[in-house]
Amino acid sequence: MNLFRPRPIRFFASWFAAAVSLAPPVAAQQVSDRDYRPPIARPAYAAGAGPRLCLDEGHHNFHTLDGRYWSFGELLRRDGYALQPLRARLSAASLRDCSILVIANAQPGDADWSDYPTPTPSAFDAGEVRAVRRWVERGGRLWLIADHMPLAGAAASLARAFGVEFLDGFAMPGFDADPQRRAALFQRPTVFRRGDGSLAAHAVTRGGAPGEAVEQVRSFTGQAFRLPPQAEPVLTLPPGYVSLQPAKAWRFDADTPRVEVGGWSQGAVLRLGRGRAAFFGEAAMFSAQRQGAQGKPMGMNAPGAERNYQLALNIAHWLSGRLDAPPAAGGAVP
Numbered sequence: 001m002n003l004f005r006p007r008p009i010r011f012f013a014s015w016f017a018a019a020v021s022l023a024p025p026v027a028a029q030q031v032s033d034r035d036y037r038p039p040i041a042r043p044a045y046a047a048g049a050g051p052r053l054c055l056d057e058g059h060h061n062f063h064t065l066d067g068r069y070w071s072f073g074e075l076l077r078r079d080g081y082a083l084q085p086l087r088a089r090l091s092a093a094s095l096r097d098c099s100i101l102v103i104a105n106a107q108p109g110d111a112d113w114s115d116y117p118t119p120t121p122s123a124f125d126a127g128e129v130r131a132v133r134r135w136v137e138r139g140g141r142l143w144l145i146a147d148h149m150p151l152a153g154a155a156a157s158l159a160r161a162f163g164v165e166f167l168d169g170f171a172m173p174g175f176d177a178d179p180q181r182r183a184a185l186f187q188r189p190t191v192f193r194r195g196d197g198s199l200a201a202h203a204v205t206r207g208g209a210p211g212e213a214v215e216q217v218r219s220f221t222g223q224a225f226r227l228p229p230q231a232e233p234v235l236t237l238p239p240g241y242v243s244l245q246p247a248k249a250w251r252f253d254a255d256t257p258r259v260e261v262g263g264w265s266q267g268a269v270l271r272l273g274r275g276r277a278a279f280f281g282e283a284a285m286f287s288a289q290r291q292g293a294q295g296k297p298m299g300m301n302a303p304g305a306e307r308n309y310q311l312a313l314n315i316a317h318w319l320s321g322r323l324d325a326p327p328a329a330g331g332a333v334p
Helices: 013-021 070-078 126-137 151-160 179-186 308-319
Strands: 052-056 082-086 100-104 141-145 165-172 190-193 216-219 222-226 232-236 242-244 257-260 265-272 275-280 288-291 296-299
Touching: 070 082, 070 288, 070 308, 126 141, 126 151, 126 265, 126 275, 141 151, 141 308, 151 165, 151 222, 190 265, 216 308, 265 308, 275 308
Parallel strands: 052 082, 052 100, 100 141, 141 275
Antiparallel strands: 165 222, 165 242, 190 216, 222 265, 232 265, 242 257, 265 275, 288 296
16 A cells, blocks of 8 residues: 555656766765864763763664764764764674664665665664664663665664654655756755744753754755654654655656655654654764865755754753653663
8 A cells, every 4th residue: 555645756857967966976975074073062971981872883884983974973972972883783782781872874785775676675684673672662772863765764664663654765845847946946955943843842952051952953865754643853844845756766757756745754752661762864964074076065064054963962962861851760871
C-alpha cells in the first residue's frame, strides 16, 4: 500500500543539471573546516570530564571524527565531553562504556549511492536495532542523524524501533514548472526560525544559561520524517516542502514522485524508559566544511547557520541530562 500517494512531477534539464552538480562526486570534495572555532563561554564540563560520547564508525559512516565530523567532535570536546569512535557491532557489550551514542549517516556498504537497490538496505542488523533500543530504555542516550536518500533508508529500521518513520527521499522547498521560478526555489536555503514556529520553543532551543538560546538554524537538504505521539518536535519543515522520491539517489526524471512534507519533522527528541533519543534528518548542519574548488562554507560555518553550533551543544546537554531533566533522572549521565 502506498501511504504517501506520490504524484508525478516534471523536471527540466536545468534542474536535472543542478541536481547532478550536488551528487556524490561533489560531496567527495567536502573537507572539514578545521579553522572553525565558535565561542563556548562556559564549557559544560572540565576538559574530558564529561559524559563519554561514542561516534559510530562501524557502519560505513559518511561522517567520522577524523573526516566530515571533525568540527562536530572538536566542538563537543571543547565542551568537556570525552569522545571516541565506536567501530564495533552495536551490542550491550560495545555500548556499555558509552553515555551518548551518535550515529551520523550510517550506510549498508561502500557502494556508490546510485548503486544501492530500492528500498535502501538497512545499515543495521536486527540484533543491533534491538540492542540500541534496550540500551536507551535502560538509560542510554541516542543521537541518530540520517540525511537524504539513501542514508535515510539505511537508518530507517533503527528509527522505526522508536516509532520514528524516516522517508528515504530528498526534502526540498517545493517545485515549480516555470524554469526561472524553479531555479530560484531550489536555491532557497532551509531555515528554521523560532518566530514562525518551524524551530520549536523547547529546552534545546532555550538552552540552560544566558547566551545559549537559539532563534534560527539552517539545514542543507535532508530528509523528512514522521513522529510518534510522544516525540517532541524541534525542527518542522515549512508549508510547501516536498520530498522527491527517485528510484536511485540523485536520478531525477519527468516522472519522479513527490510527497508533500510541509509540517513533517527534520529534528525531534523523545524519552524512552530511563533514556533519551534525538533524531535529525540532515547531517551537514552539525558539521563545518568547505566544499568545492572555491571552498564554499557548508554547515555550522555557513551564512544563516551561525547558531547551529549552539543547537548541537544544547542537544548534547539535553541528552546528557543537563537540560530539562526530571528529578528522578539524577542529573547528567555518567
